[in-house]
Amino acid sequence: MTTPPPSPLAPLSPTDRTTATRGRHRMVEDRAALHALLAEAMVAHLGLVVGEGDEAHPVVLPTAYAADPEGPDEGGTLYLHGSVAAGWLAPVLAGQVCVTITLLDGLVAARSGFHHSMNYRSAVVVGRPRLVRDEAERARALDLVVDQVVPGRSATLRPHTRKELAATAVLALPLVEASLKVRSGGPVDDEPDVAAGVWGGHVPLRLVAGDPVPDADAAGLPVPRDVAARAAALGDR
Amino acid sequence: MTTPPPSPLAPLSPTDRTTATRGRHRMVEDRAALHALLAEAMVAHLGLVVGEGDEAHPVVLPTAYAADPEGPDEGGTLYLHGSVAAGWLAPVLAGQVCVTITLLDGLVAARSGFHHSMNYRSAVVVGRPRLVRDEAERARALDLVVDQVVPGRSATLRPHTRKELAATAVLALPLVEASLKVRSGGPVDDEPDVAAGVWGGHVPLRLVAGDPVPDADAAGLPVPRDVAARAAALGDR
Numbered sequence: 001m002t003t004p005p006p007s008p009l010a011p012l013s014p015t016d017r018t019t020a021t022r023g024r025h026r027m028v029e030d031r032a033a034l035h036a037l038l039a040e041a042m043v044a045h046l047g048l049v050v051g052e053g054d055e056a057h058p059v060v061l062p063t064a065y066a067a068d069p070e071g072p073d074e075g076g077t078l079y080l081h082g083s084v085a086a087g088w089l090a091p092v093l094a095g096q097v098c099v100t101i102t103l104l105d106g107l108v109a110a111r112s113g114f115h116h117s118m119n120y121r122s123a124v125v126v127g128r129p130r131l132v133r134d135e136a137e138r139a140r141a142l143d144l145v146v147d148q149v150v151p152g153r154s155a156t157l158r159p160h161t162r163k164e165l166a167a168t169a170v171l172a173l174p175l176v177e178a179s180l181k182v183r184s185g186g187p188v189d190d191e192p193d194v195a196a197g198v199w200g201g202h203v204p205l206r207l208v209a210g211d212p213v214p215d216a217d218a219a220g221l222p223v224p225r226d227v228a229a230r231a232a233a234l235g236d237r
Numbered sequence: 238m239t240t241p242p243p244s245p246l247a248p249l250s251p252t253d254r255t256t257a258t259r260g261r262h263r264m265v266e267d268r269a270a271l272h273a274l275l276a277e278a279m280v281a282h283l284g285l286v287v288g289e290g291d292e293a294h295p296v297v298l299p300t301a302y303a304a305d306p307e308g309p310d311e312g313g314t315l316y317l318h319g320s321v322a323a324g325w326l327a328p329v330l331a332g333q334v335c336v337t338i339t340l341l342d343g344l345v346a347a348r349s350g351f352h353h354s355m356n357y358r359s360a361v362v363v364g365r366p367r368l369v370r371d372e373a374e375r376a377r378a379l380d381l382v383v384d385q386v387v388p389g390r391s392a393t394l395r396p397h398t399r400k401e402l403a404a405t406a407v408l409a410l411p412l413v414e415a416s417l418k419v420r421s422g423g424p425v426d427d428e429p430d431v432a433a434g435v436w437g438g439h440v441p442l443r444l445v446a447g448d449p450v451p452d453a454d455a456a457g458l459p460v461p462r463d464v465a466a467r468a469a470a471l472g473d474r
Contacts, residue, residue, distance in 0.1 A: 042355065043341050045282040047295035057333035058284035058295045062359045096294035104280050104444065109464045113383045113394050114401040118279065122299045146350045157350050158430070164351040186452035193395070199458045201451040203468045207341065210441035215423035218436045227346045231440045 031075075034180045037121045038067035038078070038101060042149055046080060047098040048091050061088060065099070066144035067175070072137070075176035078125055079132075079141040084169045092129060092171065099125045099173060106205050110187035111198040117183060119202060125178045132170040141170045152226040209234035268312075271417045274358045275304035275315070275338060279386055283317060284335040285328050298325060302336070303381035304412070309374070312413035315362055316369075316378040321406045329366060329408065336362045336410060343442050347424030348435040354420060356439060362415045369407040378407045389463040446471035 044065040047058050063080060071077025078099060082089060106119035132138050142165075143154035187200045194200070209231045212223045281302040284295050300317055308314025315336060319326060343356035369375050379402075380391035424437045431437070446468040449460045 042344070043339060043357070045284075045297050045337055045339070047282075047284040047297035047335070049286050049293055049295050056286055056293060057363060058286050058297075058335045059363070060282050060284035060295075060297050060335045060337040060361065062337065062339040062357060064353075064355060098284070098295045098297045100282055100297035100299065102280060102282070102299040107279070107386050107446075107467065109387055109390065109449070109461070111394070112401070113379055113391055113397055114405070116301075116383045116386060116390075118301060118386065120280070120299060124297065126294060126296070142350055146353045149344050149353060149355065150346055153346065153353075154350055157348070157435075160350055164349070168351070186450065189454075194454045197458065198394075199451060199455045199461050199464070201449050201455050201460070201464070203449050203464065203471075204447040205444055205471065206447070207442055208445050209344075210443070212346070212438050212440050213423065214436060214438040217426075217431045218438050221434065221436045223438075224346070224436050227436070227438070227440065230344065234440075234442065 030180065033121075033182070034123055034175070034178060035067065035069045035076070037103065037123050037180065038069075038175075041101045041103050044078075044080070044099050044101045046088070046092075047100065048088055049095055050088075050091050059088065059091075064145050064149065065101070066141065066148040068141075068144055069175075071172065071175075073130070073172055073174035073176070075174050075178065077141075078173040078175055079144060080129070080171040080173065081142060081145055082169050082171075084167055086169070089169055093131055096126060096128050097173065101125075103207075104205055105184065107203040108183075108187050109199075109201055109203065111189040111193035111196070111200045115187050115189050115193075117187065119184050119204075121180065121182045123178060123180050125173055125175060127173050127177050129171040129173045132172050135165070137172075138165060138168075138170045141172070142168065150226050150230045152229075153224075156224060156226060207234065267417065270358075270419070271360055271412070271415060272304065272306045272313070274340065274360050274417065275412075278338045278340050281315075281317070281336050281338045283325070283329070284337065285325055286332055287325075287328050296325065296328075301382050301386065302338070303378065303385040305378075305381055306412075308409065308412075310367070310409055310411035310413070312411050312415065314378075315410040315412055316381060317366070317408040317410065318379060318382055319406055319408075321404055323406070326406055330368055333363060333365050334410065338362075340444075341442055342421065344440040345420075345424050346436075346438055346440065348426040348430035348433070348437045352424050352426050352430075354424065356421050356441075358417065358419045360415060360417050362410055362412060364410050364414050366408040366410045369409050372402065374409075375402060375405075375407045378409070379405065387463050387467045389466075390461075393461060393463060444471065 069076040102122040108117040306313040339359040345354040
């Protein structure tokens with residue numbers, strides 16, 4: 001395991017564990033691109049190992065997250081949170097985790113089944129998470145998790161209560177052992193299939209938002225500016 | 238580990254490994270809903286365990302997949318594929334895997350940070366994958382993986398070559414130890430926050446397609462009907 005320099009803008013330094021054995025040409029060694037993906041996405045897939053010996057098996061759970069390029073950990077910090085009663089908390093703290101964050105950017109319709117593919121950006125982070133104990137960092141991390149989904153929203157809400165904070169575990173994962181893999185553009189086809197005059201191309205995909213839907217208790221209240229801005233930013237363009 | 242009945246339409250029978258310890262009210266014991274999600278999504282996150290003892294750690298990789306409710310495995314079959322040279326193939330075949338398939342359906346903007354959430358559907362499948370050796374099943378599975386992305390497309394393409402088939406590993410995971418978790422609707426807020434007149438609601442999200450983009454070699458060729466239909470089905474509505 002190599003140790004990259006601590007600057008959050010240093011190139012990624014993938015280790016054996018985060019380096020793809022296939023498709024190395026799709027690895028992007030660009031910390032800015034990593035942080036751009038982490039800023040754009042909203043869902044992470046958290047992998048942990050449960051059980052021991054022959055019974056050991058992985059579990060992969062979707063979860064909210066927040067990325068803080070200026071966080072206190074080497075390379076910046078990826079924050080996860082969960083209930084202190086969550087069953088995955090103990091195994092996560094006992095070992096290492098892998099957090100993968102993927103955005104699907106398109107379908108690639110090649111001239112053969114073999115070359116069909118998808119366009120995507122995917123970050124893989126492996127490491128041993130730190131249980132955040134400092135109350136100021138915990139509150140800030142939870143605000144970042146809210147702001148990841150609706151930028152600016154945490155500043156408009158009441159502060160976290162002591163009871164809420166006590167019920168919530170916050171985990172920090174250094175963004176040091178991280179890699180980014182990107183595929184974009186059209187298919188890479190075999191020459192005979194191209195020569196045969198078969199169509200090939202791609203279909204761009206993006207996540208879009210509809211209009212905000214107030215719940216029954218919010219009927220008649222104006223949509224907050226942060227929520228409206230988020231929906232507009234993700235809206236049909 | 239319980240063994241549910243073999244019918245693909247039997248209710249899901251989550252085991253300890255696929256049962257959430259939190260949010261049990263979000264577990265859906267409905268095999269039809271599981272198959273609907275598996276039919277709609279395009280990306281799976283494959284979790285595997287790499288290394289042994291203290292060095293064991295999970296790796297989570299995004300991958301294409303196909304679900305066949307009528308597949309030969311108990312509960313139906315989830316197919317994965319990859320290069321026979323892929324680094325993850327050996328560890329996947331040596332142990333158990335977890336495949337998680339998630340669609341993000343919306344942002345939930347609550348009246349407190351604590352109750353912020355996301356609407357989603359997520360299937361978690363745990364098991365020991367079978368390396369598919371039968372050539373007919375292998376070819377069919379690879380067609381299903383193509384059709385998962387663009388329905389009907391495999392029938393329009395030339396057959397797989399022997400070289401392509403030899404380069405590709407196909408894995409089958411029984412859809413027997415599977416669970417589905419669904420969150421939908423608006424926030425679940427605390428009464429004092431509702432009484433304070435704060436807005437709460439959700440923002441629907443969906444994946445949409447743009448127009449098909451032909452590559453340079455396909456300029457001037459008509460877009461195939463299957464690709465056009467896929468883009469239209471995922472298009473702005």
